[in-house]
Amino acid sequence: MYRIAVFSVLICGLGWAQPASDSLPATSNVRGAQYPRVYPDLRVAFQIKAPGAQKVQLQPGGDDNGLGKGPFEMARGDDGTWSVTTPPAVPGFHYYWFVVDGVAVSDPASETYFGYGKQCSAVEVPEKGADYYLPKGVPHGDVRAHWYYSKTTAAWRRAYVYAPPDYDRNARTRYPVLYLQHGAGEDERGWTTQGRANFILDNLIAAGKAKPMIVVMEQGYAVKPGAAPSQPGAGRGPQQPSAFEEVVINDLIPMIDAAYRTLPDREHRAMAGLSMGGGQALQIALTHLDKFAYIGSFSSPLRGGADLKTIYGGAFSDPAAFSKKVRLLWFGAGTGEERMYKPALAMHQDLETGGIKNVFFESPGTSHEWQTWRRDLNDFAPRLFQ
């Protein structure tokens, strides 16, 4: 495009005003945008130009994702710029939107991140001393958008595939594979765009903490031809049948094993996911133990008090057989998300009591959001394929 005049008008809304000096633009912003800005004490300042609006609010995604309990009323400046500064936030990646005269709108100064079934704004609030998810001076893997045809859905699908550093150079090396799923309302882009899974793996691999592995991220929605279309974000637990399980087993895994240099056996295949995706990982992996030896559930909606003998196709009914087969069963949740934390801890304890060894990991202070899931991956990945 080459429409400078139009563009100059537009950037007025993007917050290139003179910023407060001890704060920095969020790394989640579009290039050059000065707001949102994060202060050293993790207060976050937001701005939007809306001279004609009567009322503007800042609404954090979810009830309280770490940005504070919204909505926050924004104040109008003389030039029609509306501003608000939140109290200190919990470090992490927080979805938000503005509500302009009652309409939820994205912040034009933010990159967009697919969540809640739409492209959302979000702000990255850095965690002091934590650099495990940042791009560092280490070899980087690449993230490949890979199209393939699904017989189950009779349609082309797109998977995101992380190929570890030097995958192309080590032309004879074969790699284990982690299948890693997003949450409801998100899609195959979430784990790299929001979660920075590729940088987490790069850093773990460079430090010798995790085995080099391929990570496959798909969209956890699938409908068969003629079936009613599913809506993004509609929570689909194990109760709600979805063609996604068939896609994974019959289309995705065979495609990945054919297109990439994988170690195509159960001992070298893991599945994990966050929230809805964790439910899918448990459902798919536990009912296909011939295909998976490592299983992770990050902040999933687990049912409390379930009969361990019968759930997941009876996978837990014979603890001795289970423990022989499954190398890792891993549950995680943030201490700031009681709704996910409590059932996960209960499941962990019930399984331990029942003789099923498993790991429980808690993320201190974080809620149902990506900082929890980054920490999860950072703990989970080093335990794989060892």
Place this chain on the structure above:
Amino acid sequence: MYRIAVFSVLICGLGWAQPASDSLPATSNVRGAQYPRVYPDLRVAFQIKAPGAQKVQLQPGGDDNGLGKGPFEMARGDDGTWSVTTPPAVPGFHYYWFVVDGVAVSDPASETYFGYGKQCSAVEVPEKGADYYLPKGVPHGDVRAHWYYSKTTAAWRRAYVYAPPDYDRNARTRYPVLYLQHGAGEDERGWTTQGRANFILDNLIAAGKAKPMIVVMEQGYAVKPGAAPSQPGAGRGPQQPSAFEEVVINDLIPMIDAAYRTLPDREHRAMAGLSMGGGQALQIALTHLDKFAYIGSFSSPLRGGADLKTIYGGAFSDPAAFSKKVRLLWFGAGTGEERMYKPALAMHQDLETGGIKNVFFESPGTSHEWQTWRRDLNDFAPRLFQ
């Protein structure tokens, strides 16, 4: 995420209302969103729920990108849903936004596309009988987000790299490379996300019309450490120095030749771009003819009446030497974008008169937008490396 209640509230804004029956949701929408919808005669219907707004308009990107000359006033329904249907549009990919009480906002029902220095809504209006840019039942290449360190900018950068079908299987084959740049206000995602360059190449390669090639797409912005930051979209013609030329020559090309199985000589290297990116391609390739043999300028802002002997470092001063070296010099523009079309045609004719053989391609009826550039690529790519 697993917040069904919140999500249910949100999706009310995404237009899942009962749609008109002879229209179809645009393929540029987020999954499941029913609006925008395209009618068989290419009228486009837009909707947004905004009960509290006083005035809502639809604004096409640019003065007239094919969607019609805006702004279009939207009408409020009883339930607070605002609607408008445009006159029949020109086929193509059209940026737009809503203006809610004077504030330009994205349509939550649209995917987002980086343009105008922000994440924009856009609507795909299909072209009857044209399927060259659609995903078809042919082998697909993948698109790789590839991180690398630039010494010029002292920072990590991300390139998008199209690897042709079976790149990983043909482990001994080396490939020619096309460097392909986006326009001002866009970035390295544009050519695949908006332009569908990967599908265009997939289809050309499958039909035997184009040689299998690697396509490298970078972000055309670069600043050296300590230099003033550039703003996205600020039109940077050859007049305005940018570190991007140094990035391409000193960082990007050596990295690509090391990381991919390229044919690393000038006879197997092309550069092209659209609008600002076409200006960059001409500037970089014409002043580095030791590195490039194929050059394309799509809808670039060319200066009329320039002295052919001196521009681009005197590249045109010796027509015989030039014609011996350069296998293809290619100019394109849409007939609907007079500001780009006229100077490109004049440049073509001046060069022909001056003994510099070159191709001029016109895209009938299309403006300064992606349908023009898709057609450009579809004509340009088959002429490369033959």
